[in-house]
Amino acid sequence: MSTPNATLRAVRLGLLMSQDEFARAVRDAGQRSGQPNEATKRLVQRWESGETAAPRPVYARALEMVTGLPIESLGFAAPVPQVRVTDDGHGGHDLQDSPVGIPAAGGQSTAQAAPRGNYSGIWLSTYEYFSSGRDSTFTGKHYVVLLQHGNRLTGRSLPQGSLNPDSPLTLDLQVDGGIITGTWTEQTASEGYYRGARYFGAIQMLVEPTGRRMAGKWVGFGKEFDVNTGPWELRFMDADTSKATIAKYNKAPE
Template structure:
């Protein structure tokens, strides 16, 4: 008798993806990281039914990228361990505080520099934004985000119940170049919140501190009136462990 993988099924449904759409997303993820795969609806069905106990490494990496969840926490009975980037120390700019609280660099990054260290773990994401519809008041968004590293790519997804302002899932798609982190962000606001389920997205660029435990920079995004907004954003490492027990402990709203 096989045991169905209800965890993987729940994660897929939480992403609002059909089995066919999930398979397509896995293929696209494999293409992006240079590891093409042949994920299909039938394969997803076999995973979820328990017919396949563990995915091959190429599929495991694609699963982590698409779900934002470490393979160990996706319900497979015998997950394939992934080769993580070796932790050979952290490098980066000499950072100093700027008047706005976002660090500035004293030097320039080396073009196409190799990533240093492994930044996989649970990070506290904090950003600030101005709400024009609420007298231009400044608000703070916070999420506990699972960040996973594959080579020089970082993918992040907030834990299901880990948003400060109701249920507003956040995803990050980033690339490392030495101590510079550049990429995109997407947030789906809560249906019953102030923004009534609106989807916001934009770009982000941050610098990694020499300790490797903090990234800070700025986001850019579009407002309701077709204006371009920006504000500070930082990520702070809370725990390098991405095991199920640790994920469960951070699956809660951050403190205000």
């Protein structure tokens, strides 16, 4: 059986697009780039269901234009990227090609236990990081759509659902009972302090017994090859991922 591409679906929902609208955007991107394609709703369904494991290059380029993310961050197979470190303390690598993330931290067993519950829905993500360049601690907040398939949990922030506009956040996580382990990637705002740099790192959290809050820490590398870390939590907002509910949270968190 094919494994559904929950990452791509989370990204599409985060963009507030139906499958029809997403297919149209892919076609429009192909026209703008001079590489027309014939994307349809059915093709989007094949991508999201896992029936088509990897898009052809003409579609891959259009998908990157529509989502603003490299193809390997959309749930498709891709090679490991080359990176260079330019961070001033934000906590990650500045990717020159495309972010895949780093191996999950925490030393968990490769045997996967059944997930304690289904965590699909809209969550408020909050993390803290220290900026050595500004000698101060800052908070990042995003409304994130999480989608779960089996033990895999993928997430994408909403277009306007962050304190800093134009800073999409993606999460690729594994559920092992009450333990959540995986990777994060954030594209910083092009007009912000980090000037559009893309960062990634690892994350591990514990789920509270209520299933309405996950809390733990992120880890990433700094410019001096030091390892930075800080607190990160996800707080449950709504189980509904319909277009109307997503639109309600498509705003900057308070």
